[in-house]
Amino acid sequence: xxxxxxxxxxxxxxxxxxxxxxxxxxxxxxxxxxxxxxxxxxxxxxxxxxxxxxxxxxxxxxxxxxxxxxxxxxxxxxxxxxxxxxxxxxxxxxxxxxxxxxxxxxxxxxxxxxxxxxxxxxxxxxxxxxxxxxxxxxxxxxxxxxxxxxxxxxxxxxxxxxxxxxxxxxxxxxxxxxxxxxxxxxxxxxxxxxxxxxxxxxxxxxxxxxxxxxxxxxxxxxxxxxxxxxxxxxxxxxxxxxxxxxxxxxxxxxxxxxxxxxxxxxxxxxxxxxxxxxxxxxxxxxxxxxxxxxxxxxxxxxxxxxxxxxxxxxxxxxxxxxxxxxxxxxxxxxxxxxxxxxxxxxxxxxxxxxxxxxxxxxxxxxxxxxxxxxxxxxxxxxxxxxxxxxxxxxxxxxxxxxxxxxxxxxxxxxxxxxxxxxxxxxxxxxxxxxxxxxxxxxxxxxxxxxxxxxxxxxxxxxxxxxxxxxxxxxxxxxxxxxxxxxxxxxxxxxxxxxxxxxxxxxxxxxxxxxxxxxxxxxxxxxxxxxxxxxxxxxxxxxxxxxxxxxxxxxxxxxxxxxxxxxxxxxxxxxxxxxxxxxxxxxxxxxxxxxxxxxxxxxxxxxxxxxxxxxxxxxxxxxxxxxxxxxxxxxxxxxxxxxxxxxxxxxxxxxxxxxxxxx
Numbered sequence: 001x002x003x004x005x006x007x008x009x010x011x012x013x014x015x016x017x018x019x020x021x022x023x024x025x026x027x028x029x030x031x032x033x034x035x036x037x038x039x040x041x042x043x044x045x046x047x048x049x050x051x052x053x054x055x056x057x058x059x060x061x062x063x064x065x066x067x068x069x070x071x072x073x074x075x076x077x078x079x080x081x082x083x084x085x086x087x088x089x090x091x092x093x094x095x096x097x098x099x100x101x102x103x104x105x106x107x108x109x110x111x112x113x114x115x116x117x118x119x120x121x122x123x124x125x126x127x128x129x130x131x132x133x134x135x136x137x138x139x140x141x142x143x144x145x146x147x148x149x150x151x152x153x154x155x156x157x158x159x160x161x162x163x164x165x166x167x168x169x170x171x172x173x174x175x176x177x178x179x180x181x182x183x184x185x186x187x188x189x190x191x192x193x194x195x196x197x198x199x200x201x202x203x204x205x206x207x208x209x210x211x212x213x214x215x216x217x218x219x220x221x222x223x224x225x226x227x228x229x230x231x232x233x234x235x236x237x238x239x240x241x242x243x244x245x246x247x248x249x250x251x252x253x254x255x256x257x258x259x260x261x262x263x264x265x266x267x268x269x270x271x272x273x274x275x276x277x278x279x280x281x282x283x284x285x286x287x288x289x290x291x292x293x294x295x296x297x298x299x300x301x302x303x304x305x306x307x308x309x310x311x312x313x314x315x316x317x318x319x320x321x322x323x324x325x326x327x328x329x330x331x332x333x334x335x336x337x338x339x340x341x342x343x344x345x346x347x348x349x350x351x352x353x354x355x356x357x358x359x360x361x362x363x364x365x366x367x368x369x370x371x372x373x374x375x376x377x378x379x380x381x382x383x384x385x386x387x388x389x390x391x392x393x394x395x396x397x398x399x400x401x402x403x404x405x406x407x408x409x410x411x412x413x414x415x416x417x418x419x420x421x422x423x424x425x426x427x428x429x430x431x432x433x434x435x436x437x438x439x440x441x442x443x444x445x446x447x448x449x450x451x452x453x454x455x456x457x458x459x460x461x462x463x464x465x466x467x468x469x470x471x472x473x474x475x476x477x478x479x480x481x482x483x484x485x486x487x488x489x490x491x492x493x494x495x496x497x498x499x500x501x502x503x504x505x506x507x508x509x510x511x512x513x514x515x516x517x518x519x520x521x522x523x524x525x526x527x528x529x530x531x532x533x534x535x536x537x538x539x540x541x542x543x544x545x546x547x548x549x550x551x552x553x554x555x556x557x558x559x560x561x562x563x564x565x566x567x568x569x570x571x572x573x574x575x576x577x578x579x580x581x582x583x584x585x586x587x588x589x590x591x592x593x594x595x596x597x598x599x600x601x602x603x604x605x606x607x608x609x610x611x612x613x614x615x616x617x618x619x620x621x622x623x624x625x626x627x628x629x630x631x632x633x634x635x636x637x638x639x640x641x642x643x644x645x646x647x648x649x650x651x652x653x654x655x656x657x658x659x660x661x662x
Contacts, residue, residue, distance in 0.1 A: 001027055003483065004078070004086045004121075006069045006102055007093035008033030008042050010436065011126065014476035015092075016042075020049050020061055022484060022491040029062040030086075032069055032078075034093075039064040069093075069102045080113035083121055088483060092126040092144070099125050100132055103141055124483070128385055144482070147385045148193030149475040150432045151318045152293065154381055156185045156199060157430050157467060159297050159311060162338055162379060165428070166305050167207070169339050169377075179204050182286055187492045188293070189481045191590045194319075197293045198584065198592055200262065200489060201300070205285040209243065211304050212252045246277030253303050256596035258296035262288040262583065262615075263495075271495045273615050276578035288493065290583060292594055310335075310343050317345055318383065330389035332364050332382050332396070334427075336375035346371050361395035378427040385471070390438045393431060397442055429466045436470035443468045486584060486613050499621050500583070503612040503628045505602070515557050515637035516602045557637055562597035567635070573627050580616035580624050585609050 001023070005012050008031045019027050033039040042064040045054040058064075067074050069091075083089065089106060091099045103125045110120060126144040127133050133143040164180045182204045190197035245261055254260070263273035264285040271288075272279075281287060291297055298311040314335065321331045332349040348367035372378050382393045429446075433439045446466035469475075481488045487500045506513075558567035565577045585593045587607040595604060602609055616624050 001088065001484070002086045003027065003029045004083070004089045005029060005031045006089070006091045007031075007099075007126075008035075008038050008064060009092070009094050011094075011472045011476055012092050013042065013045065014473045015090075015479055016045075016062060017047050017049060017054060018477055018480035019483065020054070020057055022480060022488050024050055024057070024061065027061060031062065031064045032067050032074065033064055034066075034068045036066045039066040070098070070105075075105065075109065078109075080109050080117050083110055084117035084119050086121045087119075088122045088124065090124045090126070090144075090483070096127050096129055096132050099127060100136060103136055104139075107139055107141065126479075142192075144479055145193055146434070146471050146475065148190075148319075149478055150383050150385055150471050151315070152188065152190065152193060152197070152478065153432050153469050153471070153475060154318060154383055154430060155294060155297065155311065155315055156188065157432070157469060158314065158335070158379060158381065159301065160185060161428055161430065161467065162335075163301065163304055165377070166339055170305075175207075179206065183207070186288075187481060187489055188478055189486055189489070189592070190293075190478065191482070191586070191592060195591065196295065198486075198594075199291050199293055199297070200493070201289045201291050202265070203287050203289060205264065205281050205287050206283055208281075208287050208289075209248070209283075212254060213248065240282075242280035242282040244277060245274050245279040245281065248281065249277070255296075255299055257594050258292045258299045260290050260583070260594050260596075262290050262489075264288065265493075271493055273490075273495065273498050273581070275581040275616065278578065290594060292592075296594075305338075305341075307338070307341060307343060310338070310345075314345060317347060318381075321347060321383075330382065330384045330392050332368070332380070332393075334368060334371045334375075334378055334380050336372060336378040338379070339377045360392055361399050364392075364396045365399045372427060375427075380427050380429050382429065382431045382433075384432065384434045386434055390434050393433065394438055394442070397429075397431070397445075431466070431468035433468060433470050434472060436473035439468040439470040439473070442466060490615075497618055498615060499618050501614045501616070501621065501624060503614055503625070505609045505612060506632050510632040511635050511637050512557075512559065512602050512632055513608070515635075515641070516559055516600070518637075518641065519557070519559075557640060558631060558635065559600050559602055560597065561595055561599050561601060564631075567631060568627060571627070571630055571634075573623065576620060576623055576627055579620050580614050582612055583615050584613040586611040586613070 003019070005015070012031060016029055016031070019029060031039075031042055033042065043055065043058050047054045049057065067077065083106065091102045091106070093099055093102070103123060106123060110117070114120065122142065124142045124144055125136050126146070127136070128146045130145060130147060133145050136143055160183055164183055167175055167183075168177070168180060182202060184202045185199045186202050187200035188197060189199075248254075248261065249256065261274055261279075261281075263271060263279075264281055264287050265271050266282070267284040289300075291300060294311045294315040298309060301311050302308045317333065318331060330349060331347065333345060333347045335343055335345050337343055348371060349364055368380060382396070384390045384393050431439065431442050433442070443466060481492070484491075485502070487502065490498055490500055558564050561582055568574055568576050582595050582599075582601070585595050585599070585601065585604045586609070587593065587604060588610050589607045590610075591605065591607070593599065593604045595601070601612060612628070614624055614628070
């Protein structure tokens with residue numbers, strides 16, 4: 001993949017590291033940077049990637065070009081022909097207006113020669129304001145919206161932190177903290193941050209089996225009866241045999257369209273991907289789940305905590321605030337009483353912004369303190385999308401620390417010098433800052449401030465837990481996955497021996513699309529005939545077999561994933577059965593669907609499929625590509641259709657009443 005990046009700041013630097021970490025052999029990046037000194041720095045970066053400094057990749061995997069992207073020199077150098085050599089162009093300077101101007105010029109250059117160039121590159125623009133995003137998206141350009149990235153980062157961090165707290169607080173047995181730390185979101189993919197995306201969640205198998213199954217685990221060889229469900233076999237007794245994926249899905253509360261099991265990291269460190277229901281999970285494994293955001297996260301949160309709708313509501317509240325146009329105004333909100341099962345979300349910062357910084361942080365801290373006076377537990381979320389908002393958040397955080405000495409408002413909030421705090425657990429603070437330096441400052445200062453306090457030494461407890469992420473550094477990971485796509489998943493997990501294939505569904509009328517349209521038409525005809533025959537006489541009914549013709553035809557044609565094995569047998573490729581798995585489908589609208597066995601691969605929801613993502617071992621890659629090509633282009637659906645109709649006629653229609661025959 002050839003990528004042109006305009007702007008060589010910290011965001012680009014972090015993005016370059018991530019790109020080469022995920023796909024070092026398939027990435028070439030050309031960076032255009034206005035500052036000569038900065039371009040020289042990019043050529044000498046010392047970050048380690050795959051055991052060697054980043055500068056060792058210079059020349060082969062990336063270069064930095066000193067040039068002003070708003071100059072005539074840039075337009076002459078990167079003309080339409082030159083731009084068409086790139087798969088993607090990312091405009092990522094630190095100024096929104098500059099980015100919009102450069103992107104507009106790129107579109108003008110490309111469209112002026114659109115009939116002459118060999119391909120049209122994908123264009124992305126980094127923006128800090130939602131109003132600019134709306135404008136450039138109307139031109140067909142993708143936006144990398146920092147406010148939206150900030151929102152998704154906050155949702156992910158909130159989910160992981162609160163889930164760990166809940167399990168630790170409510171577990172009947174003392175859970176090992178090392179076990180809880182394995183709960184992590186290790187990858188994400190958002191085709192469009194304004195819509196739902198995917199995350200990969202790592203979870204200890206022990207927790208998955210204990211919480212996700214409807215009943216405690218019982219051996220799959222036992223008959224599924226009331227008795228076996230009420231007398232489960234303990235996990236430790238059957239850990240050597242493991243538990244099959246099909247058994248977990250059958251007995252679990254997981255919704256396959258929201259959460260699915262991708263594979264496992266074994267105790268020896270190797271990662272295996274699930275391609276069939278016989279895939280086994282063992283007690284010491286770490287399970288990787290593909291989860292839809294926010295609905296999938298909400299479903300998991302419900303399974304583990306019994307709380308419904310919290311993640312979706314938080315997503316909605318943050319999303320509403322992220323689109324605010326006007327003065328600088330960071331988002332600060334509290335989520336309290338989560339562990340008691342009665343969570344409440346309150347936005348404590350003003351949506352109207354403020355003209356000066358003076359006094360805003362006092363207002364924020366006052367409101368937080370008032371909100372948390374009667375809280376059993378709480379998490380405070382701080383979101384920033386600019387340097388000005390970083391300053392407001394930093395002042396608010398500094399006020400927390402100052403209140404310790406003065407004994408004022410925040411003393412109760414932070415459980416400092418308070419013998420009887422008004423709630424049981426100290427608040428968790430989650431910061432998502434714009435600048436990575438501010439993020440580091442918050443974490444380092446919180447560690448030093450509390451680990452050296454006398455109260456900490458006496459009570460041996462942490463009075464405050466702080467986590468801080470930065471959109472410019474941590475958010476670059478999300479952009480990396482967006483650029484590379486779902487293929488980045490395996491590289492991020494460190495999986496070897498497997499591949500993710502992007503199977504493009506033919507845009508022309510392929511044989512399966514024709515079959516699907518015929519079945520839809522046939523279904524409409526059958527329903528009409530059924531209504532006509534029974535009109536005025538309820539005793540006249542068509543044979544059940546006739547009424548269910550459309551659904552039965554689906555079993556004869558490989559439109560649903562569960563019927564693909566029959567197709568593989570028909571074309572003599574039985575060796576591929578249970579050797580690959582469709583992990584996601586992207587439709588024409590860009591929506592990502594998590595499929596299950598009943599999913600229609602041609603039209604999974606309201607739109608036709610555009611791309612199918614298939615995972616398999618590397619040794620089966622060529623065969624899988626051939627199988628899908630034959631599926632779309634060679635399947636003899638007309639013969640299958642006619643044979644099935646003839647069989648129905650001979651069996652159920654030929655000897656029936658004359659009116660039914662007609």
